[in-house]
Amino acid sequence: MHAHLDATFAALSDVTRRGVLEQLGRSHASITELADRFDMTLTGMKKHVEVLEQAGLVTTEKIGRVRTCKLGPRRLEEEAAWLERYRQLWEARFDALESVVEELKRKERNDGRKNKG
Numbered sequence: 716m717h718a719h720l721d722a723t724f725a726a727l728s729d730v731t732r733r734g735v736l737e738q739l740g741r742s743h744a745s746i747t748e749l750a751d752r753f754d755m756t757l758t759g760m761k762k763h764v765e766v767l768e769q770a771g772l773v774t775t776e777k778i779g780r781v782r783t784c785k786l787g788p789r790r791l792e793e794e795a796a797w798l799e800r801y802r803q804l805w806e807a808r809f810d811a812l813e814s815v816v817e818e819l820k821r822k823e824r825n826d827g828r829k830n831k832g
Contacts, residue, residue: 723794726770731755732763736772736786743785746775 726732731753738744738752750760764784767773771789775782
């Protein structure tokens with residue numbers, strides 16, 4: 716499972732690859748169209764598409780001389796679950812921190828009242 720997550724997060728770590736996914740979410744595109752859209756060489760775009768394809772995020776199909784890209788079948792459920800666990804962990808930590816801060820504020824207000832009296 717870790718290799719799977721590693722491949723996905725590595726693929727998503729690049730702004731161009733995230734842009735390719737956004738574009739393919741709107742419509743299928745050839746590698747040439749993607750290269751033009753991102754002002755990149757054909758070789759450079761092929762490398763990005765290969766990374767996305769290895770992660771299962773994109774599939775390609777060659778029809779004649781044109782390689783068309785589309786979103787892959789992966790829906791990122793495992794990745795979303797992994798992120799959700801950490802979101803919940805951090806949310807719990809921030810809630811605990813907020814409780815400590817509120818307790819300190821309450822004590823500070825009470826100490827201020829005692830010193831005035």
